[in-house]
Amino acid sequence: MGKPKVAFFKLSSCAGCQLTAxxxxxxxxxxxxxxxxxxxxxxxxxxxxxxxxxGFVEGAVTSPRELEELKKIREECSVVxxxxxxxxxxxxxxxxxxxxxxxxxxxxxxxxxLWDIKSMPVYGIDYYIDVDYxxxxxxxxxxxxxxxxxxxxxxxxxxxxxxxxxxxxxxxxNVCLLIHKKKACMGSVTASGCGALxxxxxxxxxxxxxxxxxxxxxxxxxxxxxxxxxSKADVARKFLKYAGNTPEFSKGVGHYEHY
Numbered sequence: 642m643g644k645p646k647v648a649f650f651k652l653s654s655c656a657g658c659q660l661t662a663x664x665x666x667x668x669x670x671x672x673x674x675x676x677x678x679x680x681x682x683x684x685x686x687x688x689x690x691x692x693x694x695x696g697f698v699e700g701a702v703t704s705p706r707e708l709e710e711l712k713k714i715r716e717e718c719s720v721v722x723x724x725x726x727x728x729x730x731x732x733x734x735x736x737x738x739x740x741x742x743x744x745x746x747x748x749x750x751x752x753x754x755l756w757d758i759k760s761m762p763v764y765g766i767d768y769y770i771d772v773d774y775x776x777x778x779x780x781x782x783x784x785x786x787x788x789x790x791x792x793x794x795x796x797x798x799x800x801x802x803x804x805x806x807x808x809x810x811x812x813x814x815n816v817c818l819l820i821h822k823k824k825a826c827m828g829s830v831t832a833s834g835c836g837a838l839x840x841x842x843x844x845x846x847x848x849x850x851x852x853x854x855x856x857x858x859x860x861x862x863x864x865x866x867x868x869x870x871x872s873k874a875d876v877a878r879k880f881l882k883y884a885g886n887t888p889e890f891s892k893g894v895g896h897y898e899h900y
Contacts, residue, residue, distance in 0.1 A: 645676050645695060645794065646676075646691075646695075647677065647678050647679060647693065647696075647697070648678075648679055648680035648691065648697070648718065649680065649683070649724075650697065650698045651700050652700030652703070652727075653700045653704075653707065653734050653763070654727045656683060656699070657725070658724045658728075658776075658780045660780070661782075661786065663684055665783055665787065672787075691717030692717050692718070693717055695718065696714050696717070696718030697724040698711070698714060698721060699724045701727040701731045701732055701734050701735060701764065701765060701766070702761075702768070704759050704761060705759055708761075708769060711769055711770055712769070715771065721771070722773065722774045722776060723772045723774070724776045725779060725780055725781050727765070728765055728766050729767075730851050731763045731764050732763075732765075732883055732884075733882070733883065735881075735886055736882065737762070737763060738885065738886070739877075739881050744760060764886055774789060774793075774799065777832055777849075778835060778849060778850050779849035782835055785799075785834055788800075802833065803832040803834070804854060805829050805831060805856075806828035806829075806831045806846050809835070810828060810841075813836075815840050818840055818843070818845050819845075819869075825845055825869050825871060827845065827846040827861070827879060828846040829857070830848065830852060830853055830857065830889070830890075831846050831849075831852070831853055832850040832853045834850060847879075847882060848882060848883050849882075851883065851887060851889075851890070852890055856889040858880060858893030879893070880893035880894050881894060
């Protein structure tokens with residue numbers, strides 16, 4: 642039996658998650674020894690068509706062409722992994738869904754020539770196809786990426802715990818940025834797995850990993866307004882930035898003015 646065939650695909654994204662997948666120098670050769678990376682345009686000159694055993698999809702769907710490509714990916718891959726926040730939730734590109742403009746107006750803000758532009762509202766890939774596994778983050782976490790590969794090779798489900806980033810801060814004995822520094826930290830509602838990277842460096846969590854399993858967005862939104870002094874529009878921006886499409890984060894938006 643040959644090595645599993647693995648493919649990496651890119652939709653609308655910055656390619657940061659694909660770069661992270663490559664940036665595992667100490668064990669990259671070990672990974673290459675157990676899988677056959679058959680398709681990876683960012684990393685290879687020679688790429689081959691499917692079928693594939695595992696397909697990693699980075700990016701959100703923003704155009705009919707990408708939607709057609711995504712459905713073909715689903716047909717060709719036994720397992721599909723949403724790789725990164727854009728693929729999981731829509732990510733930064735999905736902000737345009739909430740700007741209060743029509744699709745035509747959004748396109749006119751970005752492009753000078755509109756005759757060949759075919760764009761659409763932005764969603765994560767599971768809006769259109771079945772997704773087997775999710776790697777959250779902007780970009781993904783290297784350790785979770787490796788855990789997923791090892792689990793798939795062993796035929797078991799990966800163990801990802803999506804409690805809040807606050808739990809990781811507590812384990813690291815970080816000073817709470819929300820309580821003690823009065824910073825608008827999203828850690829209490831954001832899924833863990835990053836090792837509390839930003840708070841550990843004194844920077845508030847921005848919510849890039851999407852909602853935690855015990856997300857209470859409405860309560861945090863109140864804290865942001867009453868204790869931190871954010872406006873309703875500012876609070877809305879915090880929750881819409883990465884995962885505004887999710888029901889959990891949408892509860893933190895409330896009534897806001899388009900921005």
